[in-house]
Amino acid sequence: MSDEQKTGLHSPLRRKLLMGMAALPAMSMLPRTSFAQAPATAAVNTTGLAVTDTEVTVGILHSVTGTMAISETGSVQAEKLAIEQINAMGGVLGRKIKFIQEDGASDWPTFAEKAKKLLVNDKVAAIMGCWTSASRKAVLPVMEQYNGMLYYPTFYEGLEQSKNVIYTGQEATQQILAGLDWVSKTKNGKSFYLIGSDYIWPRTSMKIARKHIEGKLGGKVSGEEYFPLGHTQFNSVINKIKLTKPDVIYAAVVGGSNVAFYKQLKAAGIDLSKQTMLTISVTEDEIDGIGGENIAGAYACMKYFQSLDNPNNKEFVAAFKKMWGEKTVIGDVTQAAYLGPWLWKMTVEKAGSFDIDKIAAASAGIEFTKAPEGYVKIHPNHHLWSKARVGQAQLDGQFKVVYETPELIEPDPFPKGYQ
Amino acid sequence: MFGDYSLGDLGAIFAMQGFAGLILFSVYVLMALGLAIIFGQMGVINMAHGEFMILGAYVTWMTSSFFQAYLPSLFSGYFFVAMILAFIASGSLGMLVEWGLIRFLYKRPLDTLLATWGLSLILQQAYRSIFGAREVGVELPQWMMGSKQVTDTIEVPINGIFVMCLTVIITIVVAWIMFKSRWGKQVRAVVQNRVMAGAVGINTEKVDRYTFALGCGIAGIAGSAFTMIGSTGPTSGQLYIVDTFLVVVFGGAASLFGTIASAFTISQAQSTMEFFMSGSMAKVLTLLTIVAILMIRPQGLFALKVRK
Numbered sequence A: 001m002s003d004e005q006k007t008g009l010h011s012p013l014r015r016k017l018l019m020g021m022a023a024l025p026a027m028s029m030l031p032r033t034s035f036a037q038a039p040a041t042a043a044v045n046t047t048g049l050a051v052t053d054t055e056v057t058v059g060i061l062h063s064v065t066g067t068m069a070i071s072e073t074g075s076v077q078a079e080k081l082a083i084e085q086i087n088a089m090g091g092v093l094g095r096k097i098k099f100i101q102e103d104g105a106s107d108w109p110t111f112a113e114k115a116k117k118l119l120v121n122d123k124v125a126a127i128m129g130c131w132t133s134a135s136r137k138a139v140l141p142v143m144e145q146y147n148g149m150l151y152y153p154t155f156y157e158g159l160e161q162s163k164n165v166i167y168t169g170q171e172a173t174q175q176i177l178a179g180l181d182w183v184s185k186t187k188n189g190k191s192f193y194l195i196g197s198d199y200i201w202p203r204t205s206m207k208i209a210r211k212h213i214e215g216k217l218g219g220k221v222s223g224e225e226y227f228p229l230g231h232t233q234f235n236s237v238i239n240k241i242k243l244t245k246p247d248v249i250y251a252a253v254v255g256g257s258n259v260a261f262y263k264q265l266k267a268a269g270i271d272l273s274k275q276t277m278l279t280i281s282v283t284e285d286e287i288d289g290i291g292g293e294n295i296a297g298a299y300a301c302m303k304y305f306q307s308l309d310n311p312n313n314k315e316f317v318a319a320f321k322k323m324w325g326e327k328t329v330i331g332d333v334t335q336a337a338y339l340g341p342w343l344w345k346m347t348v349e350k351a352g353s354f355d356i357d358k359i360a361a362a363s364a365g366i367e368f369t370k371a372p373e374g375y376v377k378i379h380p381n382h383h384l385w386s387k388a389r390v391g392q393a394q395l396d397g398q399f400k401v402v403y404e405t406p407e408l409i410e411p412d413p414f415p416k417g418y419q
Numbered sequence B: 001m002f003g004d005y006s007l008g009d010l011g012a013i014f015a016m017q018g019f020a021g022l023i024l025f026s027v028y029v030l031m032a033l034g035l036a037i038i039f040g041q042m043g044v045i046n047m048a049h050g051e052f053m054i055l056g057a058y059v060t061w062m063t064s065s066f067f068q069a070y071l072p073s074l075f076s077g078y079f080f081v082a083m084i085l086a087f088i089a090s091g092s093l094g095m096l097v098e099w100g101l102i103r104f105l106y107k108r109p110l111d112t113l114l115a116t117w118g119l120s121l122i123l124q125q126a127y128r129s130i131f132g133a134r135e136v137g138v139e140l141p142q143w144m145m146g147s148k149q150v151t152d153t154i155e156v157p158i159n160g161i162f163v164m165c166l167t168v169i170i171t172i173v174v175a176w177i178m179f180k181s182r183w184g185k186q187v188r189a190v191v192q193n194r195v196m197a198g199a200v201g202i203n204t205e206k207v208d209r210y211t212f213a214l215g216c217g218i219a220g221i222a223g224s225a226f227t228m229i230g231s232t233g234p235t236s237g238q239l240y241i242v243d244t245f246l247v248v249v250f251g252g253a254a255s256l257f258g259t260i261a262s263a264f265t266i267s268q269a270q271s272t273m274e275f276f277m278s279g280s281m282a283k284v285l286t287l288l289t290i291v292a293i294l295m296i297r298p299q300g301l302f303a304l305k306v307r308k
Helices: A003-023 A025-029 A069-088 A108-121 A133-145 A172-186 A200-216 A235-244 A257-267 A284-290 A311-324 A332-351 A356-362 B007-042 B049-070 B072-100 B109-131 B158-179 B182-192 B194-199 B204-226 B237-251 B256-276 B279-296
Strands: A055-062 A096-103 A127-129 A150-152 A165-167 A191-197 A220-227 A248-252 A276-279 A299-302 A376-378 A389-393 A399-404 B147-149 B155-157
Touching (some): A069 A096, A108 A133, A127 A332, A133 A150, A165 A332, A172 A276, A172 A299, A200 A220, A235 A257, A257 A284, A299 A399, A332 A356, B007 B182, B007 B256, B049 B109, B049 B204, B194 B204, B237 B256, B237 B279
Parallel strands (some): A055 A096, A127 A150, A150 A165, A191 A248, A248 A276, A276 A299
Antiparallel strands (some): A389 A399, B147 B155
8 A cells, every 4th residue: 555545544534533523522521631631831841842732743764665664564554553543532641643754765874864854853752663673773873862762663682771762572582582492392393493684683583592592492503594685595595404404493584585485495395384483573464475375384473463362452453454454464563563652652641741751761660451462561671571472374374373471571681691 | 514414415415506506597597688688789777677577576466366366267377377468568568668768868878777767766666556565475376386306305396497497488589589580680780780770671769669678578577487486565676686787797788698607607606605605695705706707807708799
């Protein structure tokens, strides 16, 4: 769907909502913050952010072009949905959320430049954005220098913590270790073949995975390979996998490369219902491009799957499909992106202010009981408490949840012994 | 580096890597052939070549969806229909582009680079508007998936064989058109001396248009074939364009034979090195080698002998 169509879908909806609110003064009877009760701007915004008496501006910063567009499109959609819903409930501190969307174009310097533009020129109160660790690492110094607030939705390698970032996805221990423990126990995995795209997240993840496999699980790593982003020829590595016959293929190939990787695995006769494959980078979004028949049988370790069976999620999936079409799918990061605007709203209202420093301080302990993944809570280290789940890919492109950790896992971005 | 493998394993490695290299070779030839025709015969630098490929891929995707919805019983054969449609679609678009854009730039070959680069951006945005930013999944008929067991350790993917056969057929057809047919002779006459060719009654404008269309049409077939192994999205074409130019320039711009020889050299080197070092490293080494060779032989591996 094009951007024009997206805004096309948006504006009539928003206009209708605004008209509805004007026509129905009775709305203020509902437990909602109305404009009249909104606190004065001078009191909630002491640092010159883009907050007026009726509006607050946030930034959405993702790639809608380039190799990451396949993945980040869903995040943009989820963030817009959350903003729409929050506005329908009366906004944040009585102010409607307006967003400015920028395209990082799968290019890390562009991300940094756009982040600076959003903070310096547009004075946005928060930025929802980034996907790859490379883009986050590029944006991070900008966020810290100009004191912005980034809600970062992707599962990532950890080893980072910032006052200016809320990590709404899972860090390494909540995904990598939990997944490896599961596969080694239930699939009796002893030898692992590690394959990933060549940038910071897969490399760091594999480093952590290797330590865990060799140190805690007593297994061995039979091969480790990286390919440039966007690479489409995997025949050679597939030959190596065939020769080394690992118990588990452990994959962190990202973006469009996944399509080539799974198609070629299938073509080379590697049957994923017999060969155990655990991926930490394929969600429902990627399967859309890969095709269910090419990946059926593979396991993915995530914290969220579209097929999760709980009332929060059913409501979320229905709202998402209503806004973006019946055929859209929702992946792990899409859900984490949806959490961003909500967590920000709750934090702002707890702090009673849009000021970045106050939000950063108020973040710890924020709970979101209506999260589609179940229940989440922000840890003082600015990551979320969350569960890890393992799903098996089905022919229809959905995951069947085969395992979930019984308890919420405490986020630990700097795990001892893995650095 | 060899220590971990037995002699039998090593034999299998080289056989399988050789085959992987052959598949890569076929892919390179398919990518580069259309570009070599346009670049070599017309002197036009077509930066939108990747987007013509992706048009073929999208046509294949639409054809597969159509067959699934309306002709499920004929699904196993849809790929052949898709390839023909891809050729027609990309070829027609090529003809349109030649008529609307390229023909004004024949005297300014460097400007074709800018114009077609702009065209590629426009096409990418058009694909994004029409098909969406996400990649589409092209479903393959059952017989095209899986692999053939040759020995215990050697297995070859069926779609790889399919791409190889396709490459052989297209190369033979193109060679026949260029070197045997009447039209091919006209093309080569126009390339060698446009004024003289016009004087003896060849409609040079028409020759240009059809040459460009043929090159784009082959790109469309390549795109169709790549749906089997790669991804189909608005910007996927960009993934191929660098490799494609590499193959054409390394081979010597004007020579079809050079294109094939260079595709073979690059693919085998890449595939063999990939086995013994990481994928990224193999790519770097391949590029460095090509740069070194081009410094010694700037005209590429095979250059036409022309009087200057």
